Amino acid sequence: MERVMILFNETSGKDEGKELAEKFVDYAKNHGQMNAHFFLEQVGPDCDSDKTVEKAKNEKIDTLIFIGGDGTINHNVADFKEQLPDLNVGLLPGGTVNNMARVLNIPLDFEAAAEVILNGNTRKIDYGMINDKVIVSTMTIGILADTAARISQKEKQKYGKLIFIRNFFKLLAKKKRYRLSIKTEKENWRGKTQLVTVTMTNSVGGFTNFDDSASPDDGLFHMTILPKLNFFKLAFYLPKIILGKVYEVPGIYYLSASQIEISSYSDKKVGTRVDGDPSEDLPVKMKVVKHGMTVLVPENQEG
Numbered sequence: 001m002e003r004v005m006i007l008f009n010e011t012s013g014k015d016e017g018k019e020l021a022e023k024f025v026d027y028a029k030n031h032g033q034m035n036a037h038f039f040l041e042q043v044g045p046d047c048d049s050d051k052t053v054e055k056a057k058n059e060k061i062d063t064l065i066f067i068g069g070d071g072t073i074n075h076n077v078a079d080f081k082e083q084l085p086d087l088n089v090g091l092l093p094g095g096t097v098n099n100m101a102r103v104l105n106i107p108l109d110f111e112a113a114a115e116v117i118l119n120g121n122t123r124k125i126d127y128g129m130i131n132d133k134v135i136v137s138t139m140t141i142g143i144l145a146d147t148a149a150r151i152s153q154k155e156k157q158k159y160g161k162l163i164f165i166r167n168f169f170k171l172l173a174k175k176k177r178y179r180l181s182i183k184t185e186k187e188n189w190r191g192k193t194q195l196v197t198v199t200m201t202n203s204v205g206g207f208t209n210f211d212d213s214a215s216p217d218d219g220l221f222h223m224t225i226l227p228k229l230n231f232f233k234l235a236f237y238l239p240k241i242i243l244g245k246v247y248e249v250p251g252i253y254y255l256s257a258s259q260i261e262i263s264s265y266s267d268k269k270v271g272t273r274v275d276g277d278p279s280e281d282l283p284v285k286m287k288v289v290k291h292g293m294t295v296l297v298p299e300n301q302e303g
Contacts, residue, residue, distance in 0.1 A: 001062065001063045004039065005039045005065070006024060007076050018040070020067050027111065041055065074137075081127075088296055116297065122297070128286055129289060139197070142196055178193055180265070181265050185258065193225050193226060195226040197223070200214075221258070224246055224252055258287065
């Protein structure tokens with residue numbers, strides 16, 4: 001690690017991005033990195049990402065540090081996807097869920113995470129493409145996506161998770177279902193469903209044992225299709241879900257693939273939510289970029 005660019009976003013979370021970036025520089029210099037060169041760059045909707053990428057090229061950056069949660073990681077990967085094969089990536093978690101950090105056992109504590117960046121191993125992991133957009137963790141279609149889409153940032157700040165739960169049950173009461181057609185390299189599915197989740201890891205919503213068959217470097221999307229939400233049935237099979245064996249729950253259709261096409265066969269618009277943010281409307285084509293990025297992880301992980 002000789003030439004490091006730290007990317008921070010002041011418009012997400014608690015607006016601590018720049019403070020954490022400066023704190024990391026101080027920590028690194030106090031822990032043996034006196035000769036490293038650090039470049040702090042703000043990213044976000046009001047910033048010119050092309051200029052940031054060009055600066056990274058001109059300064060011959062070898063390491064990128066992302067400050068934030070899954071949404072921030074998503075945007076940074078999208079900006080730097082052409083350069084990622086030649087870069088190492090460090091994560092300083094700063095989001096609400098932090099699926100990616102949890103999956104890679106990166107501590108949520110600042111100093112412990114900074115120590116991983118300075119002294120950890122490297123691990124190649126996957127990311128994916130949804131049409132021309134990036135996915136690093138999770139995509140949802142259906143009730144979860146629609147629930148989140150109907151909540152404003154102001155409501156989130158005022159009511160927290162309660163507003164999500166209230167709106168979720170309001171939609172559930174309407175018994176809304178989505179007519180989808182799903183095609184992979186090996187199989188096809190067509191029908192009505194209330195919820196579809198596509199993950200690139202074993203974690204959903206911060207729950208790191210959602211799917212024990214998935215890993216961040218297996219080159220696959222893992223899709224769970226729930227045609228109808230039945231809480232009593234799900235409660236009965238809760239032990240399987242807790243053990244990460246959601247694919248064994250009756251009534252759930254489960255598949256894994258490196259390429260997926262999803263479309264709606266109704267005339268209504270169906271949106272998706274990717275890594276916590278609104279994304280592409282259907283139809284979408286998805287493809288895994290296997291081992292597309294190299295992340296600094298704790299020493300006890302395989303490289």
